[in-house]
Amino acid sequence: MTQLVWNGLFVGSFYALVALGYSMVYGIIKLLNFAHGDLYMLGAFSGFAVLSALGGVSAAMTLPVLMAVLLLTMVSTGLAGVVLERVAYRPLRGAPRLSLLITAVGASFAIEYGMRAATGPDPRVYPVRLSGTSIEVFGARLTLQQLALIGVALVLMVGLNLLVTRTREGRAMRAIALDPRTSALMGIDVNAVISRTFFLGSALAGAAGVMAGAYYGKIDFLMGFLIGLKAFTAAVIGGIGNIPGTMLGGLVLGLLESFGTYWLGGEWRDVFAFGVLILFLTVRPTGLLGERVTERV
Amino acid sequence: MLEISGLDVHYDGVHALRGLSLTVGQGEIVALLGNNGAGKTTTMSATSGLVRPSGGKVLFEGEDITGLAAHKITSRGLVHCPEGRRIFSTLSVHDNLLLGGYLVRDQAEIKRRIDHVYGLLPRLAERRAQQGGTLSGGEQQMLAIGRAMVTGPRLLLLDEPSMGLAPLVVAQVMELIADINASGTAVLLVEQNASAALKIAHRGYVLENGVGTLSGTGEELRSDPRVVEAYLGGS
Numbered sequence: 001m002t003q004l005v006w007n008g009l010f011v012g013s014f015y016a017l018v019a020l021g022y023s024m025v026y027g028i029i030k031l032l033n034f035a036h037g038d039l040y041m042l043g044a045f046s047g048f049a050v051l052s053a054l055g056g057v058s059a060a061m062t063l064p065v066l067m068a069v070l071l072l073t074m075v076s077t078g079l080a081g082v083v084l085e086r087v088a089y090r091p092l093r094g095a096p097r098l099s100l101l102i103t104a105v106g107a108s109f110a111i112e113y114g115m116r117a118a119t120g121p122d123p124r125v126y127p128v129r130l131s132g133t134s135i136e137v138f139g140a141r142l143t144l145q146q147l148a149l150i151g152v153a154l155v156l157m158v159g160l161n162l163l164v165t166r167t168r169e170g171r172a173m174r175a176i177a178l179d180p181r182t183s184a185l186m187g188i189d190v191n192a193v194i195s196r197t198f199f200l201g202s203a204l205a206g207a208a209g210v211m212a213g214a215y216y217g218k219i220d221f222l223m224g225f226l227i228g229l230k231a232f233t234a235a236v237i238g239g240i241g242n243i244p245g246t247m248l249g250g251l252v253l254g255l256l257e258s259f260g261t262y263w264l265g266g267e268w269r270d271v272f273a274f275g276v277l278i279l280f281l282t283v284r285p286t287g288l289l290g291e292r293v294t295e296r297v
Numbered sequence: 298m299l300e301i302s303g304l305d306v307h308y309d310g311v312h313a314l315r316g317l318s319l320t321v322g323q324g325e326i327v328a329l330l331g332n333n334g335a336g337k338t339t340t341m342s343a344t345s346g347l348v349r350p351s352g353g354k355v356l357f358e359g360e361d362i363t364g365l366a367a368h369k370i371t372s373r374g375l376v377h378c379p380e381g382r383r384i385f386s387t388l389s390v391h392d393n394l395l396l397g398g399y400l401v402r403d404q405a406e407i408k409r410r411i412d413h414v415y416g417l418l419p420r421l422a423e424r425r426a427q428q429g430g431t432l433s434g435g436e437q438q439m440l441a442i443g444r445a446m447v448t449g450p451r452l453l454l455l456d457e458p459s460m461g462l463a464p465l466v467v468a469q470v471m472e473l474i475a476d477i478n479a480s481g482t483a484v485l486l487v488e489q490n491a492s493a494a495l496k497i498a499h500r501g502y503v504l505e506n507g508v509g510t511l512s513g514t515g516e517e518l519r520s521d522p523r524v525v526e527a528y529l530g531g532s
Contacts (some may be wrong), residue, residue: 179383184371
């Protein structure tokens with residue numbers, strides 16, 4: 001039982017990381033960025049490239065090296081997100097939402113098959129594994145690295161939430177989400193803030209990509225497709241555009257999958273996850289924490 | 298302080314402004330009057346950078362700001378308080394004011410300005426933690442003006458601040474505008490409520506179909522039979 005909870009929290013914490021970028025981008029420009037899962041894939045490959053260049057990692061050094069790789073990957077994936085926004089989405093600012101959505105699907109294919117063209121279709125074995133000695137925590141077995149990665153994910157999520165709720169930059173993001181034109185009148189450079197939002201969201205997806213590579217041990221150019229949909233599900237469960245809601249949604253989805261797999265068998269995992277998505281879209285489309293606003297006109 | 302000359306604006310095929318010229322001097326309140334669709338809001342938007350003019354020039358404090366991005370124009374001290382108040386509805390009153398101070402890097406200065414606004418408008422101070430969208434129309438208008446004050450304008454563009462407000466509240470808003478002006482800020486005031494605007498304006502322009510048709514001091518316009526006929530409801 002406790003094992004199921006831990007597994008769920010672990011997988012859920014990187015669902016949450018990916019979902020946050022989804023949610024932030026949706027919040028600020030109302031775009032469902034279908035290419036977001038592919039940024040996660042880019043992150044996994046960028047981490048792979050760095051780790052391979054280092055030429056294997058000694059077991060004792062795994063954690064510090066992994067952290068350094070994580071940081072590098074976050075920067076490179078973040079920049080990839082900025083380029084994506086600049087090239088694919090900004091020229092369509094003000095265009096109908098459907099055009100933007102179709103562009104996002106196109107961008108997703110472009111990144112996936114661009115990666116396939118660059119590295120070939122075969123899956124890669126991640127040069128680092130989260131094995132190591134496992135320890136007992138509340139009757140469940142997990143490794144120190146796993147614990148560390150959950151910790152990193154938590155730190156990133158809490159940090160993001162503080163940034164959005166407490167800082168001038170976060171206030172600008174929230175203002176643009178509500179009304180970009182008026183935000184510009186406050187002196188906010190709207191394009192620059194949107195760029196930085198893509199950077200942050202993509203960096204979190206990149207971090208999750210490295211974590212997933214190290215956890216599952218295998219990466220391929222289509223790995224972002226499913227996680228993109230899962231992140232969307234997590235965001236909907238929690239309340240899309242709502243940061244704490246999205247984190248919660250990721251964790252809830254991870255737990256649901258973990259228990260669903262246990263009860264129904266592994267082959268039902270995705271059916272279970274997307275069944276929950278449909279349930280939420282029907283019954284509570286605003287998500288767990290998405291609230292309706294009372295407004296006087 | 299502000300010199301607009303020969304301003305042209307086209308919106309997909311519609312020629313909204315046709316060579317409009319106007320000036321606002323240091324310390325003045327200038328009213329811009331006209332009916333719906335005359336081009337008043339377009340004039341404001343083209344001045345503050347929300348809309349790119351297709352011709353003409355906008356000079357602010359002697360420098361050409363025509364077609365600059367809106368956030369750059371704001372940073373020069375020309376602040377546009379838009380039509381419909383445009384409060385950030387799910388953010389708190391205080392956050393709205395802090396956004397007004399987005400460009401001010403000195404925390405103590407932001408605090409000083411916000412305290413000044415709270416001093417002038419105690420209702421806002423009482424509701425500082427409340428979501429902006431839950432305020433009454435008049436309070437939202439006060440918040441919109443307060444937010445613009447925190448930005449620290451040398452020229453304030455106010456678009457229809459009296460819209461949808463009860464007469465008593467209109468009077469309070471006009472009084473606030475006169476107070477802001479008395480402390481040295483020039484104001485360009487767009488209004489449909491011509492009588493309220495001309496009471497506090499030093500000068501005014503009348504706009505029809507994208508061109509200026511009349512101009513004069515507040516006194517002259519108030520007694521001009523054409524203005525009385527068209528905008529002050531006759532008699």
